[in-house]
Amino acid sequence: MTARVITITSGKGGVGKTTATANIAVGLALLGKKVIAIDADIGLRNLDVILGLENRIVYDLVDVVEGRCKLRQAMIKHKAFPELYLIPAAQTRDKTAVSPSDMLTITKKLRDDFDFILIDSPAGIERGFRNAIAAADDVLVVTNPEVSSVRDADRIIGLLEAEEKGPGRLIVNRIKMDMVRRGEMLSMDDVVDILAIKLIGVVPEDETVLTSSNRGEPAAGNEKSKAGQAFRNIARRLAGEEVPFMSLDHAEGVLQRLARLFSSSMPSTG
Amino acid sequence: MNALLDRLMGRGNTTPSAKVAKERLQFVLVHDRLDLSPDKLEAMKDEILSVISKYVRIDRNNVDISIEQRQRDNWLVADIPLSPEDEEDADEAEADGKKSGK
Incomplete structure (x- = not known):
């Protein structure tokens, strides 16, 4: 087994990097792949809560780097998905506690034991980002269909190209198909046109993403979640399958479509 | 309403x-x-045009110089129409060329 190292990044904060990392990790585990997710956001640890593993942390990434524990001891095995492991970030340190070469060393040790190593990058373009991409074979750039996150994604893609890690592949997250249809939100085609990189996934805005993080059970594990399905599709594409992209109508449920029919036939009040 | x-x-x-x-x-x-800020781009355009007008008469009103994106590469694309020479006399063209460029 030789793992592929995949870094999930975005430039802008709050676009869904951590959610994407957790869900893709679960999606890959559901395909029977052996996956380890590393939280590279030192000081702002979050991947653990999204995965529901916050109560099981003993050691973290910085403990490994500084030799306080063995790599194995910092790896937390997920109970619901036995093929999935997490290495959490340290919460009380900053980005300078880890260097790009530390990331190379750690991923090198893990490569033989996993199919995929996912690295959740912090926001920004500084040290934390450099750490996160140091070992990447592949980079996924997460953006929302909104001007500031697309602009930041473009900056990140430029930096990835300069580091010969790019251009990466694009995840358009939190898209609202009804707004796209009305011409009031950038479509995935618009975003792909602007950024000129390949698309690997389109994830609809979906309440189940929030309710899933509330419970610490990523939406990818929920059969009924639309966003969960979109993340599982990304996992399948990473695993080499050809999966068609959801069309505008499929990303919306039958009930929502009916609701739209009714609401468009009467003037709304707000 | x-x-x-x-x-x-x-x-x-x-x-x-x-x-x-x-x-x-x-x-x-x-x-x-x-x-490259929009101001700098404008300054560059003006300079390019004044260099060109030293040699040929150009139709400044219909000039289109812009940056075009082709995949992730950027191209400076210039459409610079030349004015018909026979309507103007050469001295005037030269004088105009020197004046141009803000």
Whole structure:
């Protein structure tokens, strides 16, 4: 087994990097792949809560780097998905506690034991980002269909190209198909046109993403979640399958479509 | 009332905001990528045009010099129409060329 190292990044904060990392990790585990997710956001640890593993942390990434524990001891095995492991970030340190070469060393040790190593990058373009991409074979750039996150994604893609890690592949997250249809939100085609990189996934805005993080059970594990399905599709594409992209109508449920029919036939009040 | 009519008729005459977003992004990204501000780009255009007008008469009103994105590469694309020479006499063309460029 030789793992592929995949870094999930975005430039802008709050676009869904951590959610994407957790869900893709679960999606890959559901395909029977052996996956380890590393939280590279030192000081702002979050991947653990999204995965529901916050109560099981003993050691973290910085403990490994500084030799306080063995790599194995910092790896937390997920109970619901036995093929999935997490290495959490340290919460009380900053980005300078880890260097790009530390990331190379750690991923090198893990490569033989996993199919995929996912690295959740912090926001920004500084040290934390450099750490996160140091070992990447592949980079996924997460953006929302909104001007500031697309602009930041473009900056990140430029930096990835300069580091010969790019251009990466694009995840358009939190898209609202009804707004796209009305011409009031950038479509995935618009975003792909602007950024000129390949698309690997389109994830609809979906309440189940929030309710899933509330419970610490990523939406990818929920059969009924639309966003969960979109993340599982990304996992399948990473695993080499050809999966068609959801069309505008499929990303919306039958009930929502009916609701739209009714609401468009009467003037709304707000 | 107008807003209600607009809504009933579709979206009236207002440009859908997604289209505005796309155009604004395409504009700002060109300058981000090249680290070239719109002011500097204008200055460069003026300089290019004044160099060219030293040699040939150009139709300044119909000049189009812009940065175009082709995949992730940027191209400086210039359409510079030349004025018909026979309508002007050569001395005047030269004098005009020297004046040009703000």
